[in-house]
Amino acid sequence: MHGLEEIELIPTSRWQRLMGKQPPENVFRQVNNLIATSPIFQIYHDGILAILRSHGLTLAGSRDDLIKIYVTVLRHYGASGELTERHADEVDRLGELMGFSKELMKEIDTRELARLKSSAR
Numbered sequence: 001m002h003g004l005e006e007i008e009l010i011p012t013s014r015w016q017r018l019m020g021k022q023p024p025e026n027v028f029r030q031v032n033n034l035i036a037t038s039p040i041f042q043i044y045h046d047g048i049l050a051i052l053r054s055h056g057l058t059l060a061g062s063r064d065d066l067i068k069i070y071v072t073v074l075r076h077y078g079a080s081g082e083l084t085e086r087h088a089d090e091v092d093r094l095g096e097l098m099g100f101s102k103e104l105m106k107e108i109d110t111r112e113l114a115r116l117k118s119s120a121r
Contacts, residue, residue, distance in 0.1 A: 002090070003076020004036035004069070027055040028065045035069065040090045040097075048097050059099035066098040067108065074112050081117025083109075 007029045012022050030051045034043060052062055059066070073094055077087035095105040 001036055001038075002040065002073045002094075004032055004072060006033050006036045009033075022055070024055065027051060027057060028062075028069070031066070032069055035073070035094070040093050043097055045097060049099075063099075066100075070094055070098060070100070070105075071108065071112055074109060075116060078109075078113050078116055081113050083113070 009022075009026045009029050031048055034047055034051065038047075048066075049059060052058060070091075074083075074091050077083055077091060083091065091109065092105065100108075
């Protein structure tokens with residue numbers, strides 16, 4: 001869904017289980033899986049934030065990794081170089097859930113859609 005596929009989590013070691021920690025790679029796998037398996041408008045505002053907090057992370061501190069997920073969804077919906085109104089709304093919602101500013105989303109959208117449009121020619 002949304003151009004993302006569910007990714008298997010890395011198993012925790014005995015030591016990690018004893019310490020109550022998970023492999024650090026799992027945090028963005030969990031975010032990916034939440035988005036891959038849920039309609040974007042059914043993800044609550046604290047859905048992504050709750051996953052990050054459980055790993056001691058913040059939206060701001062995770063921005064680069066969240067942008068990668070955002071761009072994957074944007075490229076999926078905008079494969080032709082354009083977004084339908086419905087897909088534009090979903091991409092905007094995803095950016096809001098990730099704590100992105102309107103300016104950042106516009107910058108990413110413009111750059112990525114231009115790339116897709118030029119490669120579609």
